[in-house]
Amino acid sequence: MTALGNVVLSGVSPLGGDPVDVVVRAGRIAGFRPAGTSPAPEVVDAAGLVLLPAFVDLHTHLREPGGEEAETIATGTAAAAAGGYSDVFAMANCSPVTDSPERVEHVLGLAERTASARVHAVGAITEGLAGQRLAPLAAMAGAGARMFSDDGRCVDDPVLVREALAVAARTGTVIAQHAQCGRLAGSGQINAGPAAERTGLPPWPSTGEETIVARDVVLAADAGAALHVCHVSTARTVALVRWAKAQGWPVTAEVTPHHLLLTDTDAATAQTRYKVNPPLRSAQDVAALREALRDGTIDAVATDHAPHPAAAKAADWCGAPFGMTGLETALAVVVEALGADWALVAERMAHAPARIGGITGVAGRPIAAGEPATFTLVDPRARWTVDPADTAGRSHNTPFEGLTFTHRPVATVVDGHVTADRGGLFPGSTR
Numbered sequence: 181m182t183a184l185g186n187v188v189l190s191g192v193s194p195l196g197g198d199p200v201d202v203v204v205r206a207g208r209i210a211g212f213r214p215a216g217t218s219p220a221p222e223v224v225d226a227a228g229l230v231l232l233p234a235f236v237d238l239h240t241h242l243r244e245p246g247g248e249e250a251e252t253i254a255t256g257t258a259a260a261a262a263g264g265y266s267d268v269f270a271m272a273n274c275s276p277v278t279d280s281p282e283r284v285e286h287v288l289g290l291a292e293r294t295a296s297a298r299v300h301a302v303g304a305i306t307e308g309l310a311g312q313r314l315a316p317l318a319a320m321a322g323a324g325a326r327m328f329s330d331d332g333r334c335v336d337d338p339v340l341v342r343e344a345l346a347v348a349a350r351t352g353t354v355i356a357q358h359a360q361c362g363r364l365a366g367s368g369q370i371n372a373g374p375a376a377e378r379t380g381l382p383p384w385p386s387t388g389e390e391t392i393v394a395r396d397v398v399l400a401a402d403a404g405a406a407l408h409v410c411h412v413s414t415a416r417t418v419a420l421v422r423w424a425k426a427q428g429w430p431v432t433a434e435v436t437p438h439h440l441l442l443t444d445t446d447a448a449t450a451q452t453r454y455k456v457n458p459p460l461r462s463a464q465d466v467a468a469l470r471e472a473l474r475d476g477t478i479d480a481v482a483t484d485h486a487p488h489p490a491a492a493k494a495a496d497w498c499g500a501p502f503g504m505t506g507l508e509t510a511l512a513v514v515v516e517a518l519g520a521d522w523a524l525v526a527e528r529m530a531h532a533p534a535r536i537g538g539i540t541g542v543a544g545r546p547i548a549a550g551e552p553a554t555f556t557l558v559d560p561r562a563r564w565t566v567d568p569a570d571t572a573g574r575s576h577n578t579p580f581e582g583l584t585f586t587h588r589p590v591a592t593v594v595d596g597h598v599t600a601d602r603g604g605l606f607p608g609s610t611r
């Protein structure tokens with residue numbers, strides 16, 4: 181990454197507001213001037229672009245160590261930077277699993293050498309994600325983990341969840357649950373209801389998710405510990421989270437871009453690019469998720485970026501792995517689903533996830549004088565069609581292949597360093 185140096189983003193629109201010149205000095209936002217009044221040598225023409233705080237992803241599968249065929253920390257964070265992200269939380273389901281302080285340090289060390297975004301290691305809740313014994317959460321917190329999750333799997337055992345929440349309460353960390361009762365979800369493959377009936381695939385009931393969320397919010401309240409509900413996918417989960425928040429319980433929630441746009445009608449085509457965990461749900465669920473993201477019941481957008489090699493996704497539906505890539509399409513999909521409400525986008529994609537992840541010191545900062553120059557520039561005039569081959573990541577399993585979107589991040593800057601520059605705004609500055 182190359183330092184941006186001293187530049188002026190001329191004619192840019194912070195949060196989509198009136199155009200101004202934004203002065204960047206030594207990695208920080210130094211101040212603002214009326215648009216078009218800055219001296220030529222430092223000026224970068226950013227007219228028409230929207231300036232947003234760079235995004236924070238609470239839910240990224242970077243696959244390294246162990247899954248480098250699908251993604252590495254280098255390629256995954258390059259995709260993150262291309263998508264407008266400054267920070268990603270790397271899920272623990274690597275090989276080996278991130279379930280000890282040494283492995284947290286290993287992931288952070290790899291990231292220090294190769295990453296284009298700040299990487300925050302998520303520690304596993306249970307040893308080896310096996311759901312049997314608690315991993316050393318306090319020691320991992322000491323090594324820098326701020327969030328714990330067995331994501332990809334649910335911690336089914338309520339006693340283990342209670343124990344994990346107790347450690348989270350003591351260490352000021354957060355437990356992120358992939359809510360899915362193993363017994364109820366069974367071998368489900370596709371949303372229960374018409375999609376399962378049409379395809380004949382094993383049905384995946386929404387109750388698997390909802391019963392775990394109902395249980396976990398009670399355990400979180402009892403422990404006084406932060407619970408984060410990963411990838412909410414159903415209307416009833418939304419109602420449960422809304423109710424828990426109304427009690428003042430320490431619960432937050434995320435939704436993925438794909439659950440905001442796609443439905444089980446897409447999945448019923450049985451094309452494996454639509455195979456994801458939790459599954460795509462009904463149009464009514466999608467409407468509830470959108471409303472919940474607007475009203476704040478759901479705090480944050482998180483991608484659940486889950487790269488897989490093409491050969492794996494080329495299997496038939498039941499043989500193919502769950503998961504979709506998402507870092508580079510997230511902003512476009514969220515705007516497609518909710519409209520270009522830039523204050524809302526900044527809150528749900530930058531400020532709120534930074535708060536939940538406990539990284540507000542460095543990420544999700546406001547666009548203001550004195551703040552770090554950590555931002556993304558979005559072109560609202562872009563009209564682009566998703567091409568799976570056109571990615572900074574290593575895998576091509578996007579469900580949005582062939583869809584045309586408006587809005588696209590064109591450059592990302594982290595602490596005054598250019599991490600992505602699709603728009604060629606900063607010549608000589610890209611890595």
Ligand SMILES: [Zn+2]
Pocket residue numbers: 331332333358410411457458484
């Ligand atoms: Zn998950």
